[in-house]
Amino acid sequence: MTRKSKPAAHDRHQRAEPATTTVLTQVRELIVTGAIAPGARLAAEKIATDLGVSRTPVRSALAVLTAEGLVSHSMNRGYTVKDIGFRDVLDAIDARAVLEAKACGLSVDYGWSVEELSTLRSHVERGRAIVDAGRWSEELEREWYGANRAFHSLVIRASRNTIIRSAIRMTLIHPIFGDIARISPVVSQYVPRRLRAIPDAPPDHIVESQQDHEAVAAAIEQDDAVLAEKLMLDHTLKGKKRLISVATRR
């Protein structure tokens, strides 16, 4: 017995991460992806056994999710998944619009490093390549949304404003925007099924978004904070308008 018995003794209290954190991300994922339906009760016992922990970390995680606004809580009656209505989605878009626009403007005020700028360019070019590929598919769409998300996170990070970053992450803003209308079921429930089909060419709104990204990137490269902020604001609000027009067209 010369070896330390550290590596994997009991496996029970042997976590790299607190169980509360694990449960938190897991349950949040289940809610955001719609695996747990809105309005459903969140029985602590069931979640605990499902995830292989006791109720204590589950209850902690649910408290956090309540603060985040994803679930609601009634004294002695447990937790339920909040039902996110169309109005909430629009509200979240408005909130994100101003936060992200400001982040964009601040990033220019702060100044972009050459590395950041080149990363930004690569994200934009990746999106352009996908749009210009001459074809379209679920795979390409997923990829474009990947570039989209990378573009937006980079801008938000470049603002160096951690408060805005966590404000965007917080509340419903982040979950809802997983990737507008397609990935996030919270949003896609408001989009008619036929509009969710995969066409042969990139849909108009993606072409338009790609152009928006390029315009924003250009404004950033030209150090025009005011323009960059305005372009980013318009970009997000276009998404809101599109969602409204699409949702009412049933």
Next chain:
Amino acid sequence: MTRKSKPAAHDRHQRAEPATTTVLTQVRELIVTGAIAPGARLAAEKIATDLGVSRTPVRSALAVLTAEGLVSHSMNRGYTVKDIGFRDVLDAIDARAVLEAKACGLSVDYGWSVEELSTLRSHVERGRAIVDAGRWSEELEREWYGANRAFHSLVIRASRNTIIRSAIRMTLIHPIFGDIARISPVVSQYVPRRLRAIPDAPPDHIVESQQDHEAVAAAIEQDDAVLAEKLMLDHTLKGKKRLISVATRR
């Protein structure tokens, strides 16, 4: 024994509110008011005995505070109060500026009820009366800040945007803004002591803020959403500029 034995039986499990919620607000208050210094460790056992509960609700509350960004957490090493720097305060002001400005614009878009408008007027007039009182005191200043807070909350509520509301409440934005520079020690630590003295007449920044409120209220009454949004944005950013000029003047 004809009376119901409901009112106050054991007092132990007889809460109108979960202990987690109580602990949450209590500890948050302690942190925001500076009663617990930044960087201090938050020993669960001590907090529990101090507040007369067990460690379980305390741990839940600390998890929420971590999500809110007020405390940081290290695995197996407990929780510590996050040290909020000047940069964080400025970041929070930027975030709040755009959120509250948007809320203001949205409130006009949505439309104000006559009751809301009259409440708004009364808050503005209360502030005006205090500023015009011809004297000044700690008491008057507290009152003016009360009217200030009422004014801002009303505008935010009138936006009908619950996401923006909780975004403002969340992260550090709300605590920091308890009442700029005076009430909140998080901010006032950056303000030289001599500037915190109580003068005989209302200080310039309060007179200016009062004027701003009146201008915003006027724009709201005239249904000018764009103007109201811009005025509110400028109002908050003025506070940021003032804080910067005051903090660097040591």
Next chain:
DNA sequence: GGAGAGACGATTGGATGCAATTATGCCTTT
């Protein structure tokens, strides 16, 4: 037959107990 009261079961919120990890102090060693 319907309404209300009461009881049972299920589930919650909180307190306590236990294993593991980290911090602290003392001792040894060079």
Next chain:
DNA sequence: AAAGGCATAATTGCATCCAATCGTCTCTCC
């Protein structure tokens, strides 16, 4: 005497346990 190592103490994180509350079902009474 300083540095390192070891043991002890303190504290964390989680599981378990218990009392209180809520929901539901049944039984009774009108």
